Amino acid sequence: LDQHLVEYFRAQMMKDPDMASAVAAIRTLLEFLKRDKGETILGLRESLTWATDCLTGVDSSVAVSSGGELFLRFISLTSLEHQDLSRCKKVMEERGELFLEKISMSRTKVAKLCHTFIKDGAKILTHSYSRVVLRVMEKAAAEKKRFSVYVTESQPDSAGRQMAEALRKLNVPVTVVLDAAVGYVLEKVDLVIVGAEGVVESGGIINKIGTYQMALCSKAHNKPFYVVAESFKFVRLYPLNQQDVPDKFKYKADTLKTVQNLSEEHPMIDYTPPSLITLLFTDLGVLTPSAVSDELIKLYL
Amino acid sequence: MPGPDKETDLTERIEAFLSDLKRGGSGTGPLRGSAETARETTALLRRITAQARWSSAGDLMEIIRKEGRRMTAAQPSETTVGNMIRRVLKIIREEYARSRGSSEETDQQESLHKLLTSGGLSEENFRQHFAALKANVIEAINELLTELEGTTDNIAMQALEHIHSNEVIMTIGRSRTVESFLKDAARKRKFHVIVAECAPFCQGHKMATSLSEAGIETTVIADAAIFAVMSRVNKVIIGTQTVLANGGLRAVNGTHTLALAAKHHSTPLIVCAPMFKLSPQVRRLTNEPDFYNFCEILSKVNVHCPVFDYVPPELITLFISNIGGHAPSYIYRLMSELYHPEDHEL
Numbered sequence: 001l002d003q004h005l006v007e008y009f010r011a012q013m014m015k016d017p018d019m020a021s022a023v024a025a026i027r028t029l030l031e032f033l034k035r036d037k038g039e040t041i042l043g044l045r046e047s048l049t050w051a052t053d054c055l056t057g058v059d060s061s062v063a064v065s066s067g068g069e070l071f072l073r074f075i076s077l078t079s080l081e082h083q084d085l086s087r088c089k090k091v092m093e094e095r096g097e098l099f100l101e102k103i104s105m106s107r108t109k110v111a112k113l114c115h116t117f118i119k120d121g122a123k124i125l126t127h128s129y130s131r132v133v134l135r136v137m138e139k140a141a142a143e144k145k146r147f148s149v150y151v152t153e154s155q156p157d158s159a160g161r162q163m164a165e166a167l168r169k170l171n172v173p174v175t176v177v178l179d180a181a182v183g184y185v186l187e188k189v190d191l192v193i194v195g196a197e198g199v200v201e202s203g204g205i206i207n208k209i210g211t212y213q214m215a216l217c218s219k220a221h222n223k224p225f226y227v228v229a230e231s232f233k234f235v236r237l238y239p240l241n242q243q244d245v246p247d248k249f250k251y252k253a254d255t256l257k258t259v260q261n262l263s264e265e266h267p268m269i270d271y272t273p274p275s276l277i278t279l280l281f282t283d284l285g286v287l288t289p290s291a292v293s294d295e296l297i298k299l300y301l
Numbered sequence: 302m303p304g305p306d307k308e309t310d311l312t313e314r315i316e317a318f319l320s321d322l323k324r325g326g327s328g329t330g331p332l333r334g335s336a337e338t339a340r341e342t343t344a345l346l347r348r349i350t351a352q353a354r355w356s357s358a359g360d361l362m363e364i365i366r367k368e369g370r371r372m373t374a375a376q377p378s379e380t381t382v383g384n385m386i387r388r389v390l391k392i393i394r395e396e397y398a399r400s401r402g403s404s405e406e407t408d409q410q411e412s413l414h415k416l417l418t419s420g421g422l423s424e425e426n427f428r429q430h431f432a433a434l435k436a437n438v439i440e441a442i443n444e445l446l447t448e449l450e451g452t453t454d455n456i457a458m459q460a461l462e463h464i465h466s467n468e469v470i471m472t473i474g475r476s477r478t479v480e481s482f483l484k485d486a487a488r489k490r491k492f493h494v495i496v497a498e499c500a501p502f503c504q505g506h507k508m509a510t511s512l513s514e515a516g517i518e519t520t521v522i523a524d525a526a527i528f529a530v531m532s533r534v535n536k537v538i539i540g541t542q543t544v545l546a547n548g549g550l551r552a553v554n555g556t557h558t559l560a561l562a563a564k565h566h567s568t569p570l571i572v573c574a575p576m577f578k579l580s581p582q583v584r585r586l587t588n589e590p591d592f593y594n595f596c597e598i599l600s601k602v603n604v605h606c607p608v609f610d611y612v613p614p615e616l617i618t619l620f621i622s623n624i625g626g627h628a629p630s631y632i633y634r635l636m637s638e639l640y641h642p643e644d645h646e647l
Contacts, residue, residue: 278547279547279583285642286546286583287633288547288548288630288632288633290630290631290633291633291634294634
């Protein structure tokens with residue numbers, strides 16, 4: 001059974017490489033819900049929790065975990081309204097489809113909010129490959145704004161080069177810089193825009209390793225540091241420092257399964273505290289970091 | 302016939318208001334305080350609601366938005382006009398929701414919760430007609446007007462908690478809110494005020510005269526002396542033209558200097574600002590020329606003289622408004638209570 005699940009998930013990711021991994025996870029869980037033959041709501045929740053664990057075994061990123069938790073919350077909220085299981089399931093399926101439709105529009109909403117912050121002649125610094133940042137820049141380019149971009153190479157997977165390729169296709173002048181050159185290049189830059197894999201309760205973000213460094217340097221140079229993220233990436237974590245971020249997010253799923261001593265592995269993500277972030281652009285609006293916890297409380301309590 | 306007469310009367314009033322706005326903003330500072338502007342805008346909106354022809358909430362909102370856009374275009378630096386329009390739009394939405402019977406305290410904002418539980422891409426089009434809507438909206442606008450009238454007093458009432466005896470307070474320029482705040486405290490406490498004159502319009506002089514008439518010991522200093530004198534100051538209390546959505550300020554020029562000096566000496570910076578100054582704008586980029594209003598003074602020399610300054614939220618300790626004291630990080634919450642996100646862009 002878990003084979004089907006994993007295959008469906010992988011198929012979703014491959015079918016639309018532009019889709020966020022959290023969206024693929026939610027789609028998979030919705031499909032799982034439709035096929036589930038359970039009799040009780042509690043049983044349904046348990047099997048969904050198990051399914052989410054399976055998925056995090058494939059892709060251990062924060063986004064998949066937050067997508068799974070959001071879906072579980074969605075189930076709990078719906079099940080509170082309808083006691084009868086079969087009607088409940090029908091309502092869940094309908095709402096699930098609506099939910100997917102809404103979040104597929106979230107990137108467009110974010111781009112609409114953020115592109116006005118990119119002025120003509122701006123020089124932007126970004127980190128690694130982020131589809132949301134790409135969408136924002138597409139929108140800004142479509143509005144005929146002239147801007148240039150510096151992208152960090154973002155080792156160990158050189159995702160920054162992929163970003164540079166995509167930007168070249170949009171006819172945006174782009175320069176790839178070394179991860180170590182962030183401090184060097186910041187004096188030329190007007191603003192910094194990064195994506196996020198997860199937005200935590202304090203208003204900080206979890207993103208590809210090197211983001212924290214970039215945020216610290218921007219603070220030192222007094223440059224605005226903007227984060228663009230969809231709202232389904234909000235996650236119920238409250239890390240106080242880098243150590244607090246759970247190991248299961250820091251390393252790739254295969255690494256977690258095979259390696260004995262994690263302290264010799266390089267983490268793939270880091271945590272950026274809210275004090276370094278100027279504004280967050282989400283589909284819920286332009287938020288200051290202090291507004292994030294408010295949103296999470298509204299949902300989970 | 303009463304119909305067309307009412308309409309021409311209405312358009313006349315709107316035109317008069319618009320020309321007043323256009324005149325009021327240039328040169329030696331606004332001709333009237335922002336509280337007055339807010340009150341006049343709200344009174345005008347109430348008149349539009351009463352006299353214009355509309356059959357559903359959607360129509361009324363369209364009319365108000367249209368007039369609102371003209372008003373904000375007449376004087377872009379006067380943000381209270383736009384703020385009042387957004388407040389009235391929110392009032393209309395709330396009254397409409399109440400008439401429809403839906404639970405009035407539901408968040409009309411987007412939220413994760415709403416994403417998960419709502420049953421349908423709700424496109425509210427406000428087309429239903431309710432007979433009592435007009436009366437309800439006008440009553441709510443009246444409540445808003447009463448609130449506006451009490452703002453300066455509400456802020457001044459909080460003065461005694463913040464000002465202690467024998468303190469040295471610094472302020473800049475002239476703010477009617479800060480003036481009444483300090484005068485209220487002076488009835489019971491003895492303290493000293495230092496006013497930075499705020500060149501080139503030197504509104505600080507008028508402020509100092511007014512305060513000394515109330516029996517407060519006042520000293521006027523040049524703007525350049527702010528940093529030098531700051532070490533002897535216990536608190537800095539300022540007013541502002543606008544409070545931005547991120548908790549920052551758009552205040553009279555020289556305020557940023559004052560704020561930086563206060564931060565350097567770890568002196569608390571208190572901003573007295575009524576709620577109608579809260580605007581959904583966010584400041585975009587550091588060197589944006591149209592954020593500040595520039596005006597020429599001499600004809601042979603080009604002197605660029607910004608009228609306003611941006612003060613980032615990190616330099617502010619406390620906002621005192623008519624509903625109490627708040628930290629700058631809380632401003633986003635007040636925004637969501639006063640305005641609806643769809644009205645951010647009129």
